[in-house]
Amino acid sequence: MPKTVYLNTPLTDEAVTSLEIGDKVFLSGVVYSARDAAHKRLIDLLDAGKSLPFDPQGQVIYYVGPSPAKPGRVIGAAGPTTSYRMDAYAPRLMELGLKGMIGKGKRAQSVKEAMVKYKAVYFGGTGGAGALIARSIKEVEIIAYEELGPEAIRRMVVENFPAVVINDTQGRDLYEEGIKAYRVL
Amino acid sequence: MIRELDVKEITQTIKRLCIEANEQLGEDVLTCFHQARQNEPSPVGQEILDQLIENARIAREEKVPMCQDTGLAVIFLEIGQDLHLTGGDLTEAVNQGVREGYGEGYLRKSACHPFTRKNTGDNTPAVIYLDLVPGDRLKLWVVPKGGGSENMSRIFMLPPSAGLPGIKEKIVETVKEAGPNPCPPTIIGVGIGGTFEQAALQAKKSLLRPLGSPNPDPELDQLEKEILGLINNLGIGPQGLGGRTTSLAVHIRLLPCHIASFPLAVNVQCHASRHMEVTL
Numbered sequence: 001m002p003k004t005v006y007l008n009t010p011l012t013d014e015a016v017t018s019l020e021i022g023d024k025v026f027l028s029g030v031v032y033s034a035r036d037a038a039h040k041r042l043i044d045l046l047d048a049g050k051s052l053p054f055d056p057q058g059q060v061i062y063y064v065g066p067s068p069a070k071p072g073r074v075i076g077a078a079g080p081t082t083s084y085r086m087d088a089y090a091p092r093l094m095e096l097g098l099k100g101m102i103g104k105g106k107r108a109q110s111v112k113e114a115m116v117k118y119k120a121v122y123f124g125g126t127g128g129a130g131a132l133i134a135r136s137i138k139e140v141e142i143i144a145y146e147e148l149g150p151e152a153i154r155r156m157v158v159e160n161f162p163a164v165v166i167n168d169t170q171g172r173d174l175y176e177e178g179i180k181a182y183r184v185l
Numbered sequence: 186m187i188r189e190l191d192v193k194e195i196t197q198t199i200k201r202l203c204i205e206a207n208e209q210l211g212e213d214v215l216t217c218f219h220q221a222r223q224n225e226p227s228p229v230g231q232e233i234l235d236q237l238i239e240n241a242r243i244a245r246e247e248k249v250p251m252c253q254d255t256g257l258a259v260i261f262l263e264i265g266q267d268l269h270l271t272g273g274d275l276t277e278a279v280n281q282g283v284r285e286g287y288g289e290g291y292l293r294k295s296a297c298h299p300f301t302r303k304n305t306g307d308n309t310p311a312v313i314y315l316d317l318v319p320g321d322r323l324k325l326w327v328v329p330k331g332g333g334s335e336n337m338s339r340i341f342m343l344p345p346s347a348g349l350p351g352i353k354e355k356i357v358e359t360v361k362e363a364g365p366n367p368c369p370p371t372i373i374g375v376g377i378g379g380t381f382e383q384a385a386l387q388a389k390k391s392l393l394r395p396l397g398s399p400n401p402d403p404e405l406d407q408l409e410k411e412i413l414g415l416i417n418n419l420g421i422g423p424q425g426l427g428g429r430t431t432s433l434a435v436h437i438r439l440l441p442c443h444i445a446s447f448p449l450a451v452n453v454q455c456h457a458s459r460h461m462e463v464t465l
Contacts, residue, residue, distance in 0.1 A: 036302075037302055066293070067250050067293040068291040068292075069291070070248075070249070077249055077250040077251065077252055077255075077293075079253055081253075082366050082367075104333075104365060105366035106365060124365075124424065124426070126236050126424060127252075128237065128251070129236050129239075130249075130250060130251060130252045131240050131243040131249045131252075132236055132239055132240040148304075149304050150253075150293050150294070150295070164426065177427075178229070178425075180427070181420070182227055182422055182427050184418035185418075
């Protein structure tokens with residue numbers, strides 16, 4: 001039976017392994033934004049034997065490219081982007097201790113297997129609800145690649161960020177299991 | 186008497202519509218959300234639809250984009266052949282409207298070089314389509330189109346023997362393979378016939394039709410409803426979490442094609458179906 005969980009980042013192995021697909025999660029604490037171009041740069045750094053702009057150990061990466069903040073706001077609209085474009089990079093970051101990813105859409109088998117192996121989870125945010133989700137983002141600071149604009153890496157402090165567990169450490173997939181009850185063959 | 190229109194008016198209009206389209210979800214889409222909320226049996230699906238209704242309200246009231254992907258700016262122009270445009274270059278006027286709208290509206294700039302991925306910085310060039318029509322008016326549509334749903338779109342050059350069953354199969358297959366990726370509940374724009382590029386353009390144009398309005402061709406209207414039923418039987422549901430509302434509508438446009446061909450284009454549109462139109 002799916003449960004509602006209030007979680008603080010960074011995430012421990014214990015917290016992550018207690019999560020199951022369908023669980024409704026409200027995340028608080030620091031998450032890091034990174035999408036296509038930033039991921040490529042992170043992996044290039046690792047390939048060159050250099051250190052990353054942040055230590056992924058225990059952290060959560062949010063796949064988002066926010067719209068610019070209007071004066072008086074910390075951020076514009078900030079919903080998740082489609083995650084499969086980060087599939088080529090995600091296992092490497094989980095190997096370094098990354099515990100969570102927030103995005104939308106299906107992940108590759110290799111990513112699901114890495115989540116089991118390295119004890120990490122994939123959270124789904126509501127795609128296209130960028131104005132609503134932005135309300136749970138309280139502080140934003142660009143920590144790397146400012147020249148990438150929306151794709152820069154941002155350190156975000158979130159409060160009760162709403163998400164659903166899509167892939168858990170058991171290798172289960174909500175996208176595959178959730179549709180079964182509503183499918184007419 | 187030839188009517189004149191200064192292209193500066195086009196710039197100002199496009200600037201305004203880029204902002205409004207991104208902040209104000211159309212009433213037709215909202216009505217569909219509410220109807221879907223009534224009919225959706227999945228609790229998580231209901232919750233997602235509630236979030237989308239709330240998201241649209243926040244965007245409109247607080248004047249923020251409903252989605253961070255404020256799209257490439259697709260602009261359709263129908264220009265009356267008796268209209269004389271003055272004051273400069275039309276293409277530049279359109280691009281200037283996009284530049285100002287995306288800049289002053291704090292909209293995300295998502296246009297980049299395909300190889301280097303370097304951002305053009307102002308969301309230009311706009312994607313511009315021109316049609317010459319009778320009369321002396323100019324009608325324009327501003328249609329911000331996000332990348333997530335565009336990526337799930339497909340084109341098929343089918344053999345004519347595929348027939349109607351082939352069309353249905355490929356449309357449903359496209360939606361099934363896309364699953365949660367294009368932000369369901371989606372709207373499925375379909376272009377049938379024409380040439381390779383015409384099919385794709387018809388599919389995109391079909392998305393301009395207000396949701397809930399019937400196809401002017403009764404046969405196509407019937408086909409749209411049938412395909413929508415097949416799609417919603419997939420069980421994908423809002424955000425792909427399971428449910429009966431995978432798509433809100435299927436819109437079809439059709440053109441004659443070559444005797445050897447049977448082109449089919451499927452343009453997937455996310456639930457943030459943004460389009461605004463005005464006649465100048």
